[in-house]
Amino acid sequence: MDRTGMPQSSKAQSRPIRRVIGARILASKYDPSKLFDIAIGDRHIVDVSFHDPKSVPSTLPIDILDARGCLITPSLCHPHVHLDKAFLMSDPKFADLKLERGDFAEAMELGRKAKERFSHEDLTRRGRWLVAESVSSGVTYMRAFAEVDESVGFKCLEAAIELKAEFAQYCEIQICLFAQEPVMSGPRGRQNLELFLKAMEYPEVEVIGTTPYVEEESFIHTNIKYAINLGKAFKKHVDLHLDYNLDQAQAPRIGDVIREIRFSSWRPVDECVVAGHCTRYSLFSQEQWENLARSIRNNELPISFIGLPTSDLFIQGRPPDASGGGERARATLQIPQMIQQYGLEGAISINNVGNAFTPHGSCDPLQLASWGIGLYQAGTTTDIECLFECVSSRAKKAIGIKGSGGIEVGAKADMVIYGSPNGNDRVPLSRQRPRLGLQDLVCDPPNIRDRRVIFNGCLVEL
Ligand SMILES: [Zn+2]
Known part of the structure; x- marks a missing residue:
């Protein structure tokens, strides 16, 4: 904390994201067994397409967010x-x-x-x-x-x-x-x-x-x-x-x-x-x-x-x-x-x-x-x-918020990603259990440390 009482990290700029890759989307029109890439432009979702593992470079640019295998929901x-x-x-x-x-x-x-x-x-x-x-x-x-x-x-x-x-x-x-x-x-x-x-x-x-x-x-x-x-x-x-x-x-x-x-x-x-x-x-x-x-x-x-x-x-x-x-x-x-x-x-x-x-x-x-x-x-x-x-x-x-309803083309890019990409072996065992469906997510919500938040197309880094 600095002298204003503001957490130091909250002064960092939010990071603009161009693409979220490999996420599992929970909505009836998406197959829950498939992974998807979500493209973001001008704060909105501009494309949702099947994820192709072969298209992922070995080093990801800073504006591509790795969500491979993770559940993603609207914020x-x-x-x-x-x-x-x-x-x-x-x-x-x-x-x-x-x-x-x-x-x-x-x-x-x-x-x-x-x-x-x-x-x-x-x-x-x-x-x-x-x-x-x-x-x-x-x-x-x-x-x-x-x-x-x-x-x-x-x-x-x-x-x-x-x-x-x-x-x-x-x-x-x-x-x-x-x-x-x-x-x-x-x-x-x-x-x-x-x-x-x-x-x-x-x-x-x-x-x-x-x-x-x-x-x-x-x-x-x-x-x-x-x-x-x-x-x-x-x-x-x-x-x-x-x-x-x-x-x-x-x-x-x-x-x-x-x-x-x-x-x-x-x-x-x-x-x-x-x-x-x-x-x-x-x-x-x-x-x-x-x-x-x-x-x-x-x-x-x-x-x-x-x-x-x-x-x-x-x-x-x-x-x-x-x-x-x-x-x-x-x-x-x-x-x-x-x-x-x-x-x-x-x-x-x-x-x-x-x-x-x-x-x-x-x-x-x-x-x-x-x-x-x-x-x-x-x-x-x-x-x-x-x-x-x-x-x-x-x-x-x-409360009258418009355009921030779901994960679909045209919606505002406001989303939450749960868990770590590609399995959870980098986090302690007590936080490794994945949440792969809405039932699992709501019945026992994951630790907030295991959530990544996107607002207006930017990754929140508080
Ligand atoms: Zn009240």
Whole structure:
């Protein structure tokens, strides 16, 4: 590390790649038993052809990447991650803020205490850890939430803008201006809203994010309406933390979102609307699911759902009284079923990492997809394909990233290569087992040291 706290190696230029040779591509149109060469030009895939071992020179030029025998996939994506609250538990500056009860109220309380101490230095330090570890895992796109309110002012946003520029050659960081606190009600609502609107003037803000459920009951709808109208007026994506409860008595608010988009006559062309958490819908009947899917499809609304299972399951499930009986209700959006059975758009994300909202887990989306096999009881070949898409192509689509979907001619050259070429005898035995299929890759993701990441046609060397 140098004096800025930036890992030294991240200052190296990414290396442009002209051709990836001998890779195993996992897509239905490619024979999984064959190896392929992928040609790259102007940041895009320009050709995919059968690999000819005889055409490989004994010494490879620096712009040809040896992937002989290795699995290659499209790159990964965090569609929802809190950049400013990452790794509070790893940073000595916040060491005194320990979990004692481990519940949502305490997480909010510790989050507020931490925010009062946030400085540009620790925000960028912790943010760098998050981005660097994510990119090393294969993430080349992320939607990063940056909070703006009375306690932090523009500190989180300005740190996010700095990190976006600093890591531009490795990863596209899409900044979501985020109101975690009330902006329509409560003693600080008015001041929070004024700051939020002022922050909209930063050109780097691409997404408007709010948390309707933190408002007083009678202002939840106002929050949703305001966010949708801002999205329409400023042509921005909208991202709502919504319906984070398991209470049959609380009316789900997704209907408000649909109605507000329709009543505002917003016809988004490039913008998307996302609803995250939404655990309340786990109480839906099949009929309610079908009605929801129909109203989104029939009105051609660009609404996606992001499941945040690690946070959902940690925050919920507390027994209703101190005796701690067996009653531990918890749930998370059943994303694979929403996609497969109801034709909805969805993805999954890590949300938080290393803080009181989600103490556990890493920055690796593949690890999250792997946990999804057990969480969603989704272990068939089709399910596993779906889980991979939920941290790759579906995640990118949900946040409005275009052209970075698959390994095919015309797609952006954003890819991850797993393992070492021509067998793994140069790495320790504990890392030699190959991953030759998607099942193997998702069921037990390889070490991030055994992944090579290509973004915009360049090899990431962090
Ligand atoms: Zn979140």
